[in-house]
Amino acid sequence: MKCILVLHLLFLLYNVDGLKVLVCFPLPVKSISILGQSVVRYLMDAGHEVTYITVYPLKNPPTKKLRQIDISSNTALVADAQILSLAYILDNKLENSSPRDIQIFSQNIARNTLSHENVTKLLEDQSEHFDVVIADLLETELYAGLAVVYKCPMIWIHSMGANWQVLKLIDVATNPAYDPNYLSSNINPLSFTQRVEELWTRMQWQFFKTFFTQPGERKIYETVFGPLLAKRGRMLPNYEDIIYNASLIFANEHDAALNRPSTPQNFKFIGGLHIEEPVKPLENDIQCLIDNSVHGVIYFSMGSFLKSNSMPTNLTKNILQMFGELKQTVIWKFEGNNLQGIPNNVHIVNWAPQQSILAHPNVKIFLTHGGLFSSIEAIHFGVPIIGIPVRFDQNTNVNKAVLNGYALKVALSYDLPKDLKAAINIMLNDDRYTKKAKELSSVYHDRLLKPGPSLVYWVEHVVRTRGALHLRSPALHIPLYQRLYLDLLAITLTIVSVLIFLISTLCRNKTGKLHYLKKID
Template identity: 70%
Template sequence: MKWLILLSLIYYLSDVEGLKVLVCFPLPVKSLSILGQGAVRHLMEAGHDVTYITVYPLKLQAKNFRQIDISSNVALVAKDETLTMGYVLNHKLERNHPYQIQEFAQEAVRMTLNHENVKKLLEDPNVHFDVIITDLMESEVYTGLAVLYNCPMVWLYSMGAHWQVLRMIDVASNPAYDPDYLSPNMPPFTFAQRVEELWSRIYWQYLKTFYTQPEERRIYEAVFGPLMAKRGRALPDYEDVMYNASLVFANEHDATRNRLSTPQNFKYIGGFHIEEPVKPLPKDLQELIDNSKHGVIYFSMGSFLKSNSLPRKLVMELLQMFGELKQTVIWKFEDNSLQDVPKNVHIVNWAPQPSILAHPNVRMFISHGGQLSSLEAIHFGKPVIGVPVFFDQFTNIFKAERNGYALRVPLSHNLPKDLKPAITTMLTDDRYAKKAKELSALYHDRLTKPGPALVYWVEHVVRTRGAPHLRSPALHVPLYQRLYLDLLAIILTIVSTFMLLLMKICKKKTNVKRNDRKKTN
């Protein structure tokens, strides 16, 4: 009996032995780094050793944590005016050009893999990892990390189930009902929208195939080729490894409608970045929200977009409009230059968003509709007024409208005038708040919370050596077989042969009749 207990204990300890995990979030986008930090936090709490490649270093010291600082990647967006609200407002943009996004991701790959700190990590022959977790955004070159360390690959996608990510592990979905994440369209589509979505997909694939992917292949071979040679191994072909992920984590949840069907190795873990319980509010904000008799309106355009890039005239008109309300307005504004701020408006340069949204006195959330903000609104059951700017924000706000807890207001020079009636509607019509609470209950009604689910599936991938049992067979079936083009070719050949023989028979009979007539004559 003692030996049995000892063997069971040894088995248990070996089963939960800490993994060595490489988490890579290389894009200079603060909201994406929040996802990376969430993954790091949950993995470390589970006892795993984490190496974190990040643009936004953490003030964290622990035995099971190592940080690779690539903060110089911020230069990619530091002076890009096209990514500001002021530029989008003046140019009336509603959709980003796909090649712009692909180039952005590609340049981030080049900067990251050639960064001095990353090169030191990759060139160290004593370093090994059990699994790679990396952000997926328009580039698959990071799959070379799994090749180098000969371990499973897990993508962490900041959005939901879109065809651009599903194509990595399964067959891409149909454009007749699946818009890409840059699209402002929402199913059911009109005829014109279906044509638009089809063309957008064809154009994206054209850019990827003939412009972006060849350059990504060159980066992959230039970076990982010499590293593999030093280890005495041959570098696999890029296209053989870019579709070899074991799992995709999606930052979405089951409470949204119009979700696509997904393969088994596509896992929804939306909301894993939200700490529970939330951190206490700073004393000044706690007192402000507690003492707001008519409730609080929270206004934030996220961590990437800056409200101070709006025209000053528009900012002053927003302040004037907010000053006419009874409610307290907390506005995340990135500098202290505002003057004549109404008494009911509280300006903050930085806001502890989850802690604010968790307060029961907050009545609504005016948001850009980013995926993290959208998840936090559902998590805490707050109705939303969405002012989408670009990327996936249009899709997120349209979904929120369809789900009945949001109103959409376009970003324009008339924003204060358009925003006022939306605020009034949401204050007087309690259907939005009720729907938000209903969806929040649905969101929280899960078998497992998203953080532990992330840890479980990462461990499962390592335990099962890449989780091949979860992979879809459709990914490796050629297009001509999926569309039965070979069968169609056989049918057309048989029909053509039959028609040809029939025509020859008919022609032969016609010639015989003509000859008989000539003989009779």
């Protein structure tokens, strides 16, 4: 029996040893690339060989287990985007991007990526093979074609949390009455008006996807992957079939967050994957600064996609003046060296080791734009936040943090200094926010596997079980009319209609006969 168990274990190890993994992170968004780099790092540490399609190639990468496919030219698609300027957003009172805008943006990224000379060279090499494809998922499923080329399982990794656009690829889309769009600022429980708004938003999304975006994606899919499969002597599957063929979806969220929709068994949370443990030590100057801050530290960052230096000059000046009125030390991640009149208690850094700063027990408040990576880091280290959401999923993340009780929300406006100071004073004088952050941090850390080992396990499991078909939801194979029992409704209505017709016919005949008899009498 012992020999059989040993042989079985050796067989399992053999089947996962030295996998060849294709990882694709094509979006020109620095924070999302950090997630991709984390995926690569954990897979390499587990002994697997990784080919990494990336906009931000790693510097001084290991040469044995990693091959990088450089698509850094994708950054040109956002290089001059005014919608990423805080000053432009404020002055033009921009609303969040529409679903169609993001669909088109993602489609353009996919077109550029799949036609890039470095990617084309990889795909045309018929001697190349991979055991599994892992690709970033945002509003386009075109990268599922990579798994078709290499005849291997497809795994998506989503940089945000569970939402219906993602869940519908592996299960039934959740109900808009309780699952708001990831771009929405609505939070449960929804009012009647909000439910109607969410339903309308979903109808718009589906309309654009069905009649505009998806036909365009199908053309790209056929143009790129059709010739590749023809050279390999294979037929190209239908695009509408392969987009629902994923074995697994990883989501950058965690179970400590309230207000999440229910998820199927092949949807796995790996929120916190990008957080290194243990965190890197702080440089001496920042370490001393935080250590010696008698009243604690407030850390301020608007992330990597939206930059603090794009704020209007007057707004920046007023924020600095407000910070100077505080007792606390303020560390502000501000790109550039053009700030004037910096108060003594304000420390400006062009780049901040955010995780290492948040890990310090002397940090009292995190001022953030509310990106999901920053939100997860706040939970990981148990630091309350004041959210200043601007675009994308930031409103949703901050609203959830407020609902969870460890955050306050402040709108981006020219009144930001006044509103921010009021929120800071509330949080400094009410320890409930800190206590809640610590409580949720405890829940976050209380899990069977940390996100890195969990990711490696499930990737290996998918390959080991040849696509993890046993995890897939049966809902994918059930047509909409059957799920909604429209066939039963049609049969019921037909039977009722026939009965009504027969009864009415009998009644008319009986009435006519009685009338005839009376007429004879």
